[in-house]
Amino acid sequence: MEEKKYSKIYRLIHWAIAISLVLLLVTIFLRLTWMNKTNVANIIQDYLNGTDQVLSQKQLIVLAKKIRQPMWNWHIYIGYVLVGLYSIRFLLPLFGYMRYQNPLRKDLTAKLRFQQWLYIIFYICIIISLATGLMIELGPKSSKELMEEIHVLSIYYLISFIVIHLAGVFIAEFSDQKGIVSRMISGTRDED
Structure with missing residues (x-):
């Protein structure tokens, strides 16, 4: 079988897309597990149990969403990066650097x-x-x-x-x- 060679641009795009996809999965994983709004609300509630402060479940969920929002913003930013990378990926064959x-x-x-x-x-x-x-x-x-x-x-x-x-x-x-x-x-x- 003929040995396939990969150009620098091909490898750069491949690994940039791969890293972006993994980072997106990390944000999804965190959102579905440790940074789940209910888990974060429960942590806040556990902390508040030792104080004289009381929040409703609805308030706890709102606070939990605010705490995890910066992490979720990274999901959005990486999504924009991925839009750019895929745009480049589909334009490169037009310039002879990759093929469809x-x-x-x-x-x-x-x-x-x-x-x-x-x-x-x-x-x-x-x-x-x-x-x-x-x-x-x-x-x-x-x-x-x-x-x-x-x-x-x-x-x-x-x-x-x-x-x-x-x-x-x-x-x-x-x-x-x-x-x-x-x-x-x-x-x-x-x-x-």
């Missing part, structure tokens, strides 16, 4: 065809996530609830894609594409 995937080419093996379709599906899902995220932040308030419902589904395909991607890299590294990780980091294969 074409799973309909006749010369592809079944494995490559599957990989390319997987990436296309992933890109479509990311575009939907980015578009719904932008609509939540910048769009009309009347569509916010629907956009949030669609946007929340992002976590399912994102985690699935990351698992499939890492499994594919692992399999490739230990089969016919040895050195794929080092080529994706440095552009060249480490010699054994």
Whole structure:
């Protein structure tokens, strides 16, 4: 099999997108676990139990949301960065720096065809996530609830894609594409 080479711009975009996606997952994970509004409200309530101050559950939730808002703002900022990175990713082929995937080419093996379709599906899902995220932040308030419902589904395909991607890299590294990780980091294969 021909050894694939990755240009600097390809690797830079790949890793910037990968890091952004991981950071988005961290903010989602924190929001769903430790920084969950109910958990934070309970922590505040536990603290207030030792004082003479009393807040209603509604007030505790409002305070909890305010405490976690700066963390959630990072989710939004990273989303904007990802919009920029994906815009660059889709413009680069126009300048010859990267190429678009074409799973309909006749010369592809079944494995490559599957990989390319997987990436296309992933890109479509990311575009939907980015578009719904932008609509939540910048769009009309009347569509916010629907956009949030669609946007929340992002976590399912994102985690699935990351698992499939890492499994594919692992399999490739230990089969016919040895050195794929080092080529994706440095552009060249480490010699054994």
